[in-house]
Amino acid sequence: MTDVTTEIADPQARAEAVSAAWERLAALRAATSDTPIARLFDAPNRFEHFSLSLGDLLLDASKTSLTEEALAGLYALMRAAGVEARRDAMFAGAHINITEDRAVLHTALRDTTAAPLLVDGQDVKPEIRETLGRLAAFAEGVRKGTIAGARGQAFTDVVNIGIGGSDLGPVMATLALAPYHDGPRLHFVSNVDGAHIHDVLKPLNPATTLIIIASKTFTTIETMTNARTARAWIADAQGEAAVGAHFAAVSTALDKVAAFGIDTARAFGFWDWVGGRYSVWSAVGLPLMVAIGPALFADFLAGGAAIDEHFRNAPLEENLPALLAAVGLWHRNVCGYPTRAVIPYDQRLARLPAYLQQLDMESNGKSVTLDGTPVARPTGPVVWGEPGTNSQHAFFQLIHQGTDIIPVEFLIAAQGHEPKLRHQHDLLIANCLAQSEALLRGRSLEAATAQLRAKGMGEAEAQRIAPHRVFSGSRPSLTLAYTLLDPFTLGRLIALYEHRVFIEAAVWGIDAFDQWGVELGKELATDFLPAVTEGAVPPGTSGSTRGTLSHLRNLAAD
Numbered sequence: 001m002t003d004v005t006t007e008i009a010d011p012q013a014r015a016e017a018v019s020a021a022w023e024r025l026a027a028l029r030a031a032t033s034d035t036p037i038a039r040l041f042d043a044p045n046r047f048e049h050f051s052l053s054l055g056d057l058l059l060d061a062s063k064t065s066l067t068e069e070a071l072a073g074l075y076a077l078m079r080a081a082g083v084e085a086r087r088d089a090m091f092a093g094a095h096i097n098i099t100e101d102r103a104v105l106h107t108a109l110r111d112t113t114a115a116p117l118l119v120d121g122q123d124v125k126p127e128i129r130e131t132l133g134r135l136a137a138f139a140e141g142v143r144k145g146t147i148a149g150a151r152g153q154a155f156t157d158v159v160n161i162g163i164g165g166s167d168l169g170p171v172m173a174t175l176a177l178a179p180y181h182d183g184p185r186l187h188f189v190s191n192v193d194g195a196h197i198h199d200v201l202k203p204l205n206p207a208t209t210l211i212i213i214a215s216k217t218f219t220t221i222e223t224m225t226n227a228r229t230a231r232a233w234i235a236d237a238q239g240e241a242a243v244g245a246h247f248a249a250v251s252t253a254l255d256k257v258a259a260f261g262i263d264t265a266r267a268f269g270f271w272d273w274v275g276g277r278y279s280v281w282s283a284v285g286l287p288l289m290v291a292i293g294p295a296l297f298a299d300f301l302a303g304g305a306a307i308d309e310h311f312r313n314a315p316l317e318e319n320l321p322a323l324l325a326a327v328g329l330w331h332r333n334v335c336g337y338p339t340r341a342v343i344p345y346d347q348r349l350a351r352l353p354a355y356l357q358q359l360d361m362e363s364n365g366k367s368v369t370l371d372g373t374p375v376a377r378p379t380g381p382v383v384w385g386e387p388g389t390n391s392q393h394a395f396f397q398l399i400h401q402g403t404d405i406i407p408v409e410f411l412i413a414a415q416g417h418e419p420k421l422r423h424q425h426d427l428l429i430a431n432c433l434a435q436s437e438a439l440l441r442g443r444s445l446e447a448a449t450a451q452l453r454a455k456g457m458g459e460a461e462a463q464r465i466a467p468h469r470v471f472s473g474s475r476p477s478l479t480l481a482y483t484l485l486d487p488f489t490l491g492r493l494i495a496l497y498e499h500r501v502f503i504e505a506a507v508w509g510i511d512a513f514d515q516w517g518v519e520l521g522k523e524l525a526t527d528f529l530p531a532v533t534e535g536a537v538p539p540g541t542s543g544s545t546r547g548t549l550s551h552l553r554n555l556a557a558d
């Protein structure tokens with residue numbers, strides 16, 4: 001096993017440098033915390049100093065409380081923590097996922113260069129190319145109808161059964177790229193709740209439906225349960241012999257795929273160095289490829305590769321993932337904000353917050369460092385969000401006037417896909433900019449009172465109402481702006497967020513690529529199934545759970 005932690009630098013020296021960098025940041029924050037963010041714009045060219053672009057992709061971080069010194073301090077922190085060395089170790093195929101002793105190479109999936117990439121002494125590129133070719137052939141076959149159902153009918157619908165990373169990436173990307181769909185209709189089943197698969201399958205015709213079972217491990221109880229339900233649905237309608245023609249699978253466990261009865265010609269592998277939440281670039285992206293075709297899927301990969309190239313080569317000061325991470329670290333650790341809201345002003349990015357929740361929270365929701373000792377400061381924040389403008393009419397009240405500061409991340413395209421509805425897109429942009437401006441500027445008591453007076457309100461009433469119409473302002477946000485949500489840009493956005501998570505984890509000294517925190521609940525769920533079906537409550541079960549279980553069992557029997 002490669003010990004990346006000691007490979008990068010002497011741990012003691014690194015810990016001291018990191019600690020000194022944090023102290024400096026705390027001092028910088030203390031010196032400027034009373035300065036409203038809007039005042040920081042008194043300095044010339046703040047927008048230019050606190051934004052970066054790569055082609056048409058702009059990251060504007062100027063509406064935050066970062067100062068030049070603080071930003072420099074954050075880059076110094078990243079350097080002290082060994083971010084660059086760790087980045088290089090990741091791209092080189094080192095086993096930086098130390099608790100699972102695995103390389104982390106989702107980036108290899110989008111690297112179309114001819115250069116070999118050795119993982120444990122073996123070049124992984126030929127296998128990646130071979131799988132991509134097989135995926136493309138299969139996706140094209142399904143799209144053209146040359147790969148068809150048991151009765152020879154072309155597939156009109158494809159149902160992906162998977163959960164977590166085997167669901168969220170394809171769901172998010174398929175919705176995001178809806179204007180590019182020219183293949184069969186896509187549907188997704190993830191929840192073990194029978195309502196999900198029931199409602200998805202109900203309107204579909206088994207004769208023209210392809211089921212893709214996506215599971216890295218091919219053991220996940222939700223996915224395997226739904227897979228068996230789908231299998232029965234096909235078999236009941238068309239007979240057992242039809243099953244093979246209606247299933248495909250994506251997994252790292254191809255032996256288990258075969259044991260389930262799926263033909264190896266329809267099984268697409270990936271590798272243990274692709275984490276579930278980083279797997280949309282792999283065979284897990286098959287539903288997206290079926291929807292938009294292999295050529296546009298290649299554009300999606302190219303978008304990710306463009307950010308990889310930039311992340312690897314640009315100095316931290318000019319590096320978009322580094323700026324995004326700098327803002328994240330500043331807000332989480334220096335300002336102490338526990339959450340961040342992701343608000344795409346892009347309806348087709350409606351599932352991006354959910355996708356980023358897994359990417360960020362499953363990666364960085366950790367309490368121990370690489371060497372197993374407790375972390376010194378808070379790690380991953382709560383990530384949440386919904387598309388704008390809907391969120392303005394739901395929870396923005398709290399973001400503007402609530403007692404917690406919630407940094408917001410806005411995403412906005414210059415162009416929509418509906419040229420005839422340009423006026424609606426203009427309104428969308430206006431709303432997005434207005435929200436970040438309102439969060440920045442706020443409205444003083446004087447301004448609120450004057451506004452009410454101007455509307456003809458009496459003085460006493462104006463004084464009474466005005467405090468309710470005050471906005472503190474100085475509420476931070478950043479904005480990501482791009483031309484159009486196309487496959488290339490979607491790839492760039494996802495890779496940008498991936499590398500942000502990576503940098504933050506490297507600074508915190510945690511393993512962003514394991515997910516042991518999901519295990520306990522899984523184990524207990526297995527233990528509790530006999531309790532639910534037979535009342536056999538496992539020893540050690542709390543009184544609360546016993547009581548609720550008994551209540552549910554009584555109601556179920558009614």
Ligand code: F6P
Nearest residue numbers: 164165166215216217220276518
């Ligand atoms: O929730 C835990 C997890 O292991 C995720 O990391 C993963 O994306 C998901 O379950 C699904 O796992 P699999 O692809 O193996 O079915």
